[in-house]
Amino acid sequence: MAKLRAKITVRLFTDEKCFGPGVAELLHRVDECHSLRSAAISMEMAYSKAWTIIHNMEQRLGIPVLEVKIGGKNGGGATVTPEARQILEAYERYCRRINAYAEGVFQEEFAFLEK
Amino acid sequence: MAKLRAKITVRLFTDEKCFGPGVAELLHRVDECHSLRSAAISMEMAYSKAWTIIHNMEQRLGIPVLEVKIGGKNGGGATVTPEARQILEAYERYCRRINAYAEGVFQEEFAFLEK
DNA sequence: AGCCGTGATATTTCAAATAGTATAACCGTA
C-alpha cells in the first residue's frame, strides 16, 4: 500500500473559529514586515482577506490583535499587540508539542502497514 | 477574554488526502447500515459525494475499501473490507490518543488566559 | 415480466469561499 503520513491541524475557537495556521503565519509576517499589507502580499494573500481575518479574530477573541498607524512615515504600519503575541506563541508551542507526540504514536498505531 | 478551546483535525495523506474525519464517520455508518447509500443519507450526505469519497480513498490508498454487492436481496449493499477497517481503527486510536494528550498540554500552554 | 432498492457515473445546478477592485481617510515627505 502507498506510504501514509498524517497531518494535524490545530484551530482555536471561542464560539466560532478565531485562530488557525493561516492567522499564525500572517501574524508572523506582520512581525517581519511591520505592515499588514506587505505581510499579506508576501504570502500571496489579498489584503482585503488578511484584514478580514484579523478583524474576525479581534471580534471573536475580544482583544486587539494589531496596533495600527495610518499615514505618516512609510504610510503607516501595523504591529502585533502583546496579547496577540502571547496567544500566537502559546499556539505554536502547543502545535509543536502535539506534533512531536503524534509522531511516535503514529509509528505505533500504523506499524502494521510496514508488514 | 472569551473562553478558548482547541479542536484538532487529523488527516492521512499519501500524495493527496485520503482519510479524515468524514471518511471515518462514513465507514462507521456503513458498518451499521450495510449500505453506502443509507450510510450517506443517515449523515445527510449526498450519495454521490459519499461514493466519490470512497472512490478517492480507494484510488489513493491502493486498497479496496468496500466490498459491494449490486442487486439481489435488499437491492444490494456494502461492507467495509478488513484492510480498510484496520486503517479506520488505527486512525481512531491515533486520534483518541492525540486528543487525550492535547487536553493536558492545552491547560499548560494556555493557562495564562485564566489570569 | 415488472418493481424495488442498491451501486456506478456523468452532468448540471447552486452555494460558499476566495480573490479582486474601488474608494476614502490618514499623515510624513518632497
Add this chain to the structure above:
DNA sequence: TACGGTTATACTATTTGAAATATCACGGCT
C-alpha cells in the same frame, strides 16, 4: 500642496466545492 504608502471597508467577480439530478446495471421478489 501634491504624492506615496498605509489602514479601513464595501462591493463585485471568479473560482471552488458541494449538492442535486439523471441514467444505467444488477438481481432477488412478487
